[in-house]
Amino acid sequence: MLFIFNMSLRLEKVPVLWRTSCLVPAPKVPRPTEPNHFRPVALTSHLMKTMERIILSHLCTQCFQHHPAITAEEEAGGCSVCQVPIAEGKSVQQTVDVLQKKLEQLGSVKQGSFCVDCETYHATGNVVGQPSKLLYVMHNSETPLSCMALFEGGPYLVADANFDVLMSKLKSHFQNAKGHKVESRGSRYRYCDFLIKVGTVTMSSSARGISVEVEYCPCVVPGDCWNLMKEFMQSFLGTSVPELPSVFAAKPEGLFAAADCVDTMTQYLELFNKLRKLQIPGSNVR
Amino acid sequence: MEAPPVTVMPVTGGAINMMEYLLQGSVLDQALESLLHRLRGLCDNMEPETFTDHELVYLLKGQQGNPFILRARRSLSHPTSPWHLRYLGQPEVGDKSRHALVRNCVDVAASQSLPEFLNEMGFRMDHEFVASGHIFRKGAMKVVVSKVSRILVPGNTENTERMSLSYLVELSILAPAGQDTVSEDMRSFAEQLKPLIHLEKIDPSKQRH
Numbered sequence: 500m501l502f503i504f505n506m507s508l509r510l511e512k513v514p515v516l517w518r519t520s521c522l523v524p525a526p527k528v529p530r531p532t533e534p535n536h537f538r539p540v541a542l543t544s545h546l547m548k549t550m551e552r553i554i555l556s557h558l559c560t561q562c563f564q565h566h567p568a569i570t571a572e573e574e575a576g577g578c579s580v581c582q583v584p585i586a587e588g589k590s591v592q593q594t595v596d597v598l599q600k601k602l603e604q605l606g607s608v609k610q611g612s613f614c615v616d617c618e619t620y621h622a623t624g625n626v627v628g629q630p631s632k633l634l635y636v637m638h639n640s641e642t643p644l645s646c647m648a649l650f651e652g653g654p655y656l657v658a659d660a661n662f663d664v665l666m667s668k669l670k671s672h673f674q675n676a677k678g679h680k681v682e683s684r685g686s687r688y689r690y691c692d693f694l695i696k697v698g699t700v701t702m703s704s705s706a707r708g709i710s711v712e713v714e715y716c717p718c719v720v721p722g723d724c725w726n727l728m729k730e731f732m733q734s735f736l737g738t739s740v741p742e743l744p745s746v747f748a749a750k751p752e753g754l755f756a757a758a759d760c761v762d763t764m765t766q767y768l769e770l771f772n773k774l775r776k777l778q779i780p781g782s783n784v785r
Numbered sequence: 786m787e788a789p790p791v792t793v794m795p796v797t798g799g800a801i802n803m804m805e806y807l808l809q810g811s812v813l814d815q816a817l818e819s820l821l822h823r824l825r826g827l828c829d830n831m832e833p834e835t836f837t838d839h840e841l842v843y844l845l846k847g848q849q850g851n852p853f854i855l856r857a858r859r860s861l862s863h864p865t866s867p868w869h870l871r872y873l874g875q876p877e878v879g880d881k882s883r884h885a886l887v888r889n890c891v892d893v894a895a896s897q898s899l900p901e902f903l904n905e906m907g908f909r910m911d912h913e914f915v916a917s918g919h920i921f922r923k924g925a926m927k928v929v930v931s932k933v934s935r936i937l938v939p940g941n942t943e944n945t946e947r948m949s950l951s952y953l954v955e956l957s958i959l960a961p962a963g964q965d966t967v968s969e970d971m972r973s974f975a976e977q978l979k980p981l982i983h984l985e986k987i988d989p990s991k992q993r994h
Contacts, residue, residue, distance in 0.1 A: 525823075527979065538977055540826045552832050622907065634906070654905050657896040658870070664891050665872055672845055672853060672907070 504550050517547035576694070576716040577724045577758050579732070580766035581741035582773065583709045591699055591706040598697050598711065599686060601735040607690040613698065614640045615710075615767050616682035620666065620673040634673060636666060637764045647764045651772075655761050678703055681771040683710045692716050693731055700774050707774040710767070711736065721747045722754030745769075802962040805873065805890035808975055808984040811951045817930070820954070820981050821919060824928060827977055828921040836931075837861040837917040839942050841900065843908035855908060857899055861915070861942055867894040876988075885968040886986045890959060915945050918952060925967070926974060929955045956984050 507513060524537035531537055586594045603609075620634040637647045646662040649655040656662075666673060683698035696712040713732055718724040725743055732740045743754070746765045750756045812820050825833060839861050844852040856871045874889030895902075900910075918931035931953050934945035956975060958967045975984040 529980075540823075542826070543830060548830055551830055555831055632905075648902065650902075650905050654898055654901045656898055656902040659894045661891055661893045662895075665870070665893055668872055668874075668891060669845075669853065671850075672847065 500546070500549075503546070504553070507550070513547075517544045517550075519544065576714045577718050577721045577728060578712065578714040578763045578766070579728060579741060579744055580710060580712045580763060580770055581736075581739070582770050583711050583736065583739050585709065591709060595685065595697055595699055595709055598709070598735065599688075602688050602690065602695060602697070605690060605734060607688040607695060609686055610689045611687050612640075612685065613687045613696045614638075614682060614684045615698070615712075615764075616680060617768060617771050619676045619679040621676060623672055623674050635768055636663065637768065639760065639764065639767075642760055645760070647761060649761075649764065649768060651768070655765075657761065679775070681707075681775060683767065683771075690731075693728075700771065702775060707777065708770075710770055712763070712767075714763075719757040719759075720755055721758055725754070803890050803892075803959055804877075804887050804962050804964075806885040806887055806958045806960065806968050806971060807987070808885050808956045808971055809987045810954045810982045810984040811949075812930075812954060812982050813951050816981060817952055820930065820952075820978070823978065823981060824919075824921045824930070827974070828923045828928065831922070834920045835862075835918065836920060837915065839913065839915050841913040842911045843903050844911045845906070845908045854911075855903065857895075857903065867896060868899040869893075870895050870899060883965065883968055884972040884986065885958075887965075887968070889962075892959075913939070914948075915942055916953075923974065924970075925958050925960065926971065927957050929953075929957075931955075954982055954984065 520541040520543045522539050522541055525540045526536060527538055528536050583594070583598065585591055586597065589597070615637065617635050617637045620636065622631060622634075632650050632653060635649045635651070637649065639645070639647070644659055646658050646660055647655060648658065648662060666675070679702070681700060681702045683696075683700045685696060685698035688695040688697070692715060694712075694714040694716060696710075698710045698712070699706050700708045700710050711732075713728060715724045715728050715731075721743070729740055744762075744766050746762050746769075747754050747756070747758065821833070837860070838858050840856055840858040843855045843857060845855075846852045854873070856873070858869045858871065860866050870893040872889075872891040872893075877883075877887040913936050915934045915936060916931040917934075918929065921928040921930075933948045933953055935948055936942060937944045937946055956971055958971060960967050978984065
């Protein structure tokens with residue numbers, strides 16, 4: 500049998516007899532007397548069924564082992580997201596242009612664009628015992644099939660894009676503060692093993708600041724690559740190089756816990772919240 | 786509360802409204818093997834999958850109106866797989882001659898932190914159970930034959946007790962809103978399972994809290 504299966508696969512042919520089925524009428528009623536009282540049941544070749552199951556088991560391990568959105572997109576290299584101050588006497592756009600030029604002079608290659616956005620939901624007070632915390636729902640173009648939901652300082656959830664549809668069903672319990680949507684949009688650069696994203700942070704179409712995300716792709720452990728990342732960032736950020744992100748130091752295993760997409764989004768959230776409060780002092784999100 | 790008719794809202798906010806078409810029935814334990822045998826013949830030629838899932842039903846109780854229900858399901862046979870979160874809307878009340886129950890359905894895959902996250906949102910677990918059995922497919926149709934067991938100690942999925950001496954059988958299709966012809970396909974498939982099992986349109990309002 501093994502020989503026949505291998506031959507069939509090598510010749511890329513399925514024997515005609517394997518594709519022939521035997522039709523057996525099965526009775527629908529206890530005492531069938533006419534053709535309508537039977538239903539046709541097709542019995543295909545046992546050899547064909549066996550071969551199909553072998554192929555299916557091989558296909559399943561390739562296709563269905565991991566949910567594409569949750570597992571594959573969760574992995575990220577060591578990542579730092581920082582705010583870059585606007586240069587003296589220059590606009591946001593001009594400062595972004597200067598940064599991009601420095602990256603290009605280093606030898607970075609532009610590879611498309613990126614967008615990270617954050618929507619804010621607050622509890623409507625319709626529910627007894629509902630927390631007064633804000634719920635942030637974030638998207639990252641680097642992981643387009645996923646959506647991240649976070650409570651500040653609280654639990655997070657990584658879900659697929661249908662989570663947004665679910666939030667719209669929950670609108671009587673969680674209201675979307677549409678005016679508070681913040682996003683960072685800009686160009687994406689690749690320099691050797693680094694991925695650099697320089698974005699203009701906007702809220703309600705007004706530019707609030709600049710974000711720079713640097714990811715060192717081969718390594719997921721911040722403790723092992725932070726010095727290398729810092730040295731690289733100095734070459735184009737100069738004195739604006741950030742300190743080690745607090746999100747890594749805050750973990751129980753410290754710097755030697757593997758970083759994931761949630762750490763990146765937590766850093767963006769901290770930056771967005773800082774910029775949200777910066778321009779209009781004393782403003783309250785609620 | 787009645788949902789607006791299916792044909793009126795095929796798309797909401799950029800996302801296609803998916804509808805679940807459902808027929809349900811049950812078979813006694815003694816008839817299970819015959820049913821599985823028939824399903825193996827009628828359904829797509831693939832190894833029927835067995836599953837063992839743990840489902841938790843969460844409620845978000847508002848000050849008015851019915852509670853918002855979410856169903857969180859995880860596989861006990863594949864513990865590292867993502868959780869499956871499901872929202873099911875009110876059944877469409879439209880054409881009474883429609884053969885299957887139709888309701889809006891939103892499926893979300895979620896990470897392992899789902900139960901903690903739902904609690905933080907204000908959801909509280911109402912009940913949980915373990916379902917195990919077989920899944921068959923025929924084209925877009927899915928047939929699930931499951932044994933439902935209640936959990937005796939909250940959170941302990943090892944210690945369960947069967948709820949009845951029968952298996953629940955569900956025939957369902959997930960299709961975009963407006964494709965009512967799928968219920969015809971379901972009806973003709975259900976005909977082929979008679980007299981072993983009678984799959985019918987159920988009335989969930991009889992199962993309200």
